[in-house]
Amino acid sequence: MRQFILPALFTVLAGSTAFAAPVLRAEVSVNHPVVTVGDMFEDAGLLAERALFRAPAPGTTGMVSLEAIRAAALKAGLTDYTQDGLLNVRVERRATVVDVATLTSLISGDLAVRGLLPAGAELHARFDNPALSYNAEAVDTPVTLVALRYQPGAAGFAARFQVAGMDLPVDVSGSLDMLVEVPHLAASLKAGAVLTSSDIEMKRVPLDFADQSGVESLDDLVGKQLRRNSRAGVMLKAADVTEPLAVRRNTQVTVLLRTGPMTLTVIGQSLGDAVSGQPVQVMNTVTRKILNGVATANGTVEITTAAAKLQVAGL
Structure with missing residues (x-):
């Protein structure tokens, strides 16, 4: 009985091991510069973090042959896996497009922090190469502004950016308009x-x-x-x-005289244009006397001098 159990147990374990063997993927999409065993194979287990080969440049796709995969997997220590009849694997490296709008936004933010871009102003950048576009790694910060040379009052600028996934920085130049x-x-x-x-x-x-x-x-x-x-x-x-005119030249106005609790009014003719609070001369249409007053917001003229007050009162 014991001799029967041991072979049966070995068969179960062997079947379990075969079931758990890594499976080669038909397509791989990565967001880092190195393709690992875990990227290339499902159920890679403890070997998942081991490197296989370099990924293509951000935003590009490459085909990897089965022979190349076998050689890389062997170096990584993986020998037992399932390929399901695949002859090639498509490897894609995801990317974020960095264009002139992205670069302009970084320049604008830098100038604002330095106090060179007034509040409410909008920056328009004209690049010497207007077709600038880069494929960066699809990360939270795909590009950073390393340096910016700009002199207030001068339109020209030069900037250096570091694009994620690119080994060397990118130098650009152009001119800036603040609107x-x-x-x-x-x-x-x-x-x-x-x-x-x-x-x-x-x-x-x-x-x-x-x-x-x-x-x-x-x-x-x-x-x-x-x-x-x-x-x-x-x-x-x-x-x-x-300021809007309170009275207009050659128009009829009401002339006000306030003295204590009493208010006297006469009809006069404005001899000039005046805004509220501005001195203006009017002619008393009864006495034909010229009076000096101040235009008010409601279009009347208030007498301000004692002599003129006497003239209005007819004294």
């Missing part, structure tokens, strides 16, 4: 029009041009009045607008 959003007139308007937010659209222009032109922010323009007729698409500057 900022500035207000433009959305539709043609006549002089005197008071601007609303719907009258203004934001467009990007070079930062240097915006600085030289003295462009205002949107909040500084809404509620202001155009000084002159302006066409659609024109960039709005501080000199293009003024």
Whole structure:
């Protein structure tokens, strides 16, 4: 009986060993420079971390013959495996594409940290080679900026990047444009029009041009009045607008005199344009006297001098 059990046990163990033999994969996809036994074979066991051969470059694919696999597996100590009739294995190395947009983003971030890219500005990079593209390892950080040479006020730049999976760094050069959003007139308007937010659209222009032109922010323009007729698409500057006129030349205005609890009013004619809080002369339409007052936000003129107050009162 004992002699029967031992051969049977040997048969079971042998069958278990055959079942657990590593199986050669038909296709392999890796994300590192070396293909291991575990990459090439399923159920590689303790030999899984042993190297077989170098992987192809990131983003490329290669075919490995069965003879080459056998030789590499033998060196790694693997002799018993199942190949399932395969003659070649397709090996792919995954990649992340590093293009000009990725490189521009890194340059932009570096300039922002150094205080050379104003808040709200957008960086446009023009590379000497506009078709730059690299296949990097598909890792969390596929490319890093090693060095950047850029002089504020000068457009040219030179940068060095390290691309994951590439042995040597990459040197690039080109020019940089910093763009900022500035207000433009959305539709043609006549002089005197008071601007609303719907009258203004934001467009990007070079930062240097915006600085030289003295462009205002949107909040500084809404509620202001155009000084002159302006066409659609024109960039709005501080000199293009003024505070809205509270009174206009040769128009009828109410002249106010406040003295203690009493308020006197007369009708006058404005002799000039004035914004709220600005001095303006008016003519008393009854006495034909010229009065000096201050325009108010509601379009009236308030008398400010004692002599003028007497004239308004008819004294």
